[in-house]
Amino acid sequence: MKKNNTKLKYFALVIMFANLIVSAQTQGSKPNIVFILADDLGYADVGFNRDSSYPTDRGIIPTPNLDALATNGIICTNGHVAHPFCGPSRAALLTGIYPHRIGAQYNLPNNITTDLGIPTSETFFPKLLQDVNYNTAAFGKWHLGFEEGAYQPLDRGFDYFFGFLGGGKNYFERRYEAAFYRRLGGANPVTNEYQDPLQRNRDYVDPTEFGLDEYLTDILTDEAVGYIDNNASSSDPFFMYVSYNAPHTPLQAPQAEIDAFKVNNPDFEDLVRNSTYVTNSNPVTKLTDPVEREAKIEEIVTARINYATMVVNMDANIGRIVDELKKDMSVFNNTLIVFLSDNGGKVLTAGAVNYPLAQWKGSVNEGGHRVPMFFHWPNQISTGQTYNHLVSALDLYPTFVDLAGGTIPSSKTLDGVSLMDELILGEDAREDNPIYVVRPQKGFQNASINLGKYKIVKKGGNGQWQLFDTDTDIGETQNLVSTLSNAQEIIDDILEKAVIWAKEFKDVKPGWFDNERNGGHPHRTLWFDTQELPQYDKLFGSSELVLGVDDFFDKIYAVYPNPITNTFNIKFNKTIRDLNLELLSSTGKSIKKIDGANVGESTIDVSNLSSGMYILRVKADNDMSVEKLIKI
Ligand code: CA
Numbered sequence: 085m086k087k088n089n090t091k092l093k094y095f096a097l098v099i100m101f102a103n104l105i106v107s108a109q110t111q112g113s114k115p116n117i118v119f120i121l122a123d124d125l126g127y128a129d130v131g132f133n134r135d136s137s138y139p140t141d142r143g144i145i146p147t148p149n150l151d152a153l154a155t156n157g158i159i160c161t162n163g164h165v166a167h168p169f170c171g172p173s174r175a176a177l178l179t180g181i182y183p184h185r186i187g188a189q190y191n192l193p194n195n196i197t198t199d200l201g202i203p204t205s206e207t208f209f210p211k212l213l214q215d216v217n218y219n220t221a222a223f224g225k226w227h228l229g230f231e232e233g234a235y236q237p238l239d240r241g242f243d244y245f246f247g248f249l250g251g252g253k254n255y256f257e258r259r260y261e262a263a264f265y266r267r268l269g270g271a272n273p274v275t276n277e278y279q280d281p282l283q284r285n286r287d288y289v290d291p292t293e294f295g296l297d298e299y300l301t302d303i304l305t306d307e308a309v310g311y312i313d314n315n316a317s318s319s320d321p322f323f324m325y326v327s328y329n330a331p332h333t334p335l336q337a338p339q340a341e342i343d344a345f346k347v348n349n350p351d352f353e354d355l356v357r358n359s360t361y362v363t364n365s366n367p368v369t370k371l372t373d374p375v376e377r378e379a380k381i382e383e384i385v386t387a388r389i390n391y392a393t394m395v396v397n398m399d400a401n402i403g404r405i406v407d408e409l410k411k412d413m414s415v416f417n418n419t420l421i422v423f424l425s426d427n428g429g430k431v432l433t434a435g436a437v438n439y440p441l442a443q444w445k446g447s448v449n450e451g452g453h454r455v456p457m458f459f460h461w462p463n464q465i466s467t468g469q470t471y472n473h474l475v476s477a478l479d480l481y482p483t484f485v486d487l488a489g490g491t492i493p494s495s496k497t498l499d500g501v502s503l504m505d506e507l508i509l510g511e512d513a514r515e516d517n518p519i520y521v522v523r524p525q526k527g528f529q530n531a532s533i534n535l536g537k538y539k540i541v542k543k544g545g546n547g548q549w550q551l552f553d554t555d556t557d558i559g560e561t562q563n564l565v566s567t568l569s570n571a572q573e574i575i576d577d578i579l580e581k582a583v584i585w586a587k588e589f590k591d592v593k594p595g596w597f598d599n600e601r602n603g604g605h606p607h608r609t610l611w612f613d614t615q616e617l618p619q620y621d622k623l624f625g626s627s628e629l630v631l632g633v634d635d636f637f638d639k640i641y642a643v644y645p646n647p648i649t650n651t652f653n654i655k656f657n658k659t660i661r662d663l664n665l666e667l668l669s670s671t672g673k674s675i676k677k678i679d680g681a682n683v684g685e686s687t688i689d690v691s692n693l694s695s696g697m698y699i700l701r702v703k704a705d706n707d708m709s710v711e712k713l714i715k716i
Contacts, residue, residue, distance in 0.1 A: 122398065122426070123425065145396065152406075153423065156465075157459050157468065158465055162454065163476075163477070164455065165424070167182075168447055168448065168523055171598070173427050174225075176478055180478055181498065181499050182589075185499075186203050186206060194276060199670075201228060201231055201235025213488045214243065216491075219243055222246075224304045224328050226327070230249045242325070246283070255299055255337070299337070301328055331395050356388050356389075388437075391434070402423075425457075427452060427455065428444055446523065450558065459504075459507060518585075537554060537555035540579075550565060640658060640704060645713070650691035651687050652700070654700075655685045656683070659682055663704050665677065670698065695715050695716055697713070700713050
């Protein structure tokens with residue numbers, strides 16, 4: 085069904101007119117925007133997503149503050165992120181494009197010394213808000229690069245930053261900072277991102293600013309509340325990116341709050357302990373020893389309680405942000421609050437529940453990428469609504485820039501659509517615009533594509549596409565391939581769009597891998613083995629996606645780390661008449677040179693080198709290129 089554009093424009097005009105009347109009485113014509121992101125929050129772990137079908141023995145987590153916003157705003161029941169785990173999902177949010185386009189489909193290395201980050205050629209949307217006089221601030225988890233002057237929030241469109249640059253953090257700021265400062269400047273400094281101290285703008289925050297028991301979600305909210313206090317009376321609007329790492333692991337909460345949760349929710353613990361969801365879960369049933377099984381059940385119960393406490397704490401802190409905005413009701417009414425999780429919940433021993441969705445964080449099933457989501461904006465949304473059409477987190481970029489009156493550069497690629505009008509009208513903004521989730525696995529790509537009520541899913545290297553109707557079967561339980569007469573036609577139509585989409589980035593390889601432990605990421609062969617490239621052709625079944633040799637990585641070789649022999653092996657796709665290899669330190673100091681003639685491969689012994697980043701300069705006949713290598 086095509087959208088009735090005449091009707092839409094008419095309503096949009098009425099809304100715009102209404103907005104003009106209202107905004108004359110408020111802070112300014114442009115809305116403030118508070119974008120709150122949770123981390124790994126389960127689909128069922130907010131009240132506004134649970135209905136009477138929810139199996140209460142999985143534990144009900146009360147979220148009154150989120151529910152009050154959601155039920156007075158627009159609840160997006162069919163909201164999706166662009167990737168089922170943290171880093172790529174956040175890169176997509178801020179760049180407005182699928183992470184695969186820029187080789188950002190893995191988390192960044194978790195080492196604070198990494199010089200990698202989201203390419204600076206991509207404009208983050210806060211920069212476009214800054215350009216139209218928004219005050220912009222980021223709080224909490226960044227996960228998009230550490231390097232100052234290139235990848236930090238202040239380099240990407242934020243005026244103010246308070247948070248941490250890595251992908252996670254321990255929750256009690258003072259307790260672990262001692263180790264960081266004790267080892268600072270020594271032979272073995274802390275490099276793990278989870279122990280990187282909090283940062284204000286570009287500098288570490290003085291650890292004495294916090295007490296030993298102060299809790300990270302509280303600290304981040306203190307800063308966010310202070311920022312509202314400082315900016316609410318400004319003539320310029322503000323944009324706040326409140327990026328909590330809660331309730332991501334480690335599952336840490338203040339003990340007093342855990343105790344209070346048990347008192348306030350007296351049935352929770354026993355219900356979860358006796359739930360077949362827990363007792364019949366794979367982590368439990370795969371154990372044969374009854375004692376071990378009991379211990380695993382207790383581990384899951386403890387995880388669920390700690391996680392629930394983290395969610396309750398986050399909800400209360402969001403209530404504090406709301407209370408601060410409400411100190412001036414014209415500010416509150418003129419503020420768009422958008423809430424979502426960066427990916428699906430991680431279940432059982434990580435605490436979340438995704439009911440009624442299948443699977444969890446990391447999956448191409450709904451549990452990986454359909455997330456709790458709502459829009460709240462009193463000036464524009466006067467009664468609570470539910471929006472069941474598809475929404476992508478990629479839509480936030482153009483939506484926010486539009487609302488701010490900003491300009492998207494004509495050269496900017498975007499994968500989302502500006503959809504505030506459609507949201508308010510309940511119209512489908514993505515009729516012809518699928519939501520893709522492509523998640524690389526060991527040696528193959530998993531993928532799913534949502535379009536309207538249909539969803540196709542392929543998992544495993546030799547898997548077939550499955551077809552689901554997510555309107556009637558949100559849990560993806562009924563594969564319609566053999567029961568729906570036009571199933572193949574539906575699948576082929578969706579794949580046709582996917583091929584057009586993937587053609588635009590089929591040559592782009594990952595810019596990094598999250599974890600190079602054990603001498604090389606297990607996904608390397610997926611991307612760097614000439615026999616296997618490029619995989620998008622196999623995934624979507626199209627010869628249009630096959631790479632030619634000339635396209636191969638713009639290079640004529642691939643590098644394979646071998647942790648057993650402590651070497652890097654370089655394999656060329658042709659015989660090289662004149663080969664010069666030079667290995668350099670990360671600062672450019674020459675370490676060793678290797679020459680060869682008429683060779684198809686070469687080996688560099690790195691057994692005497694310390695762990696870290698190295699640069700390999702390759703001169704092969706007339707080709708020259710540079711490669712970053714990581715020795716583990
Ligand atoms: Ca996450």
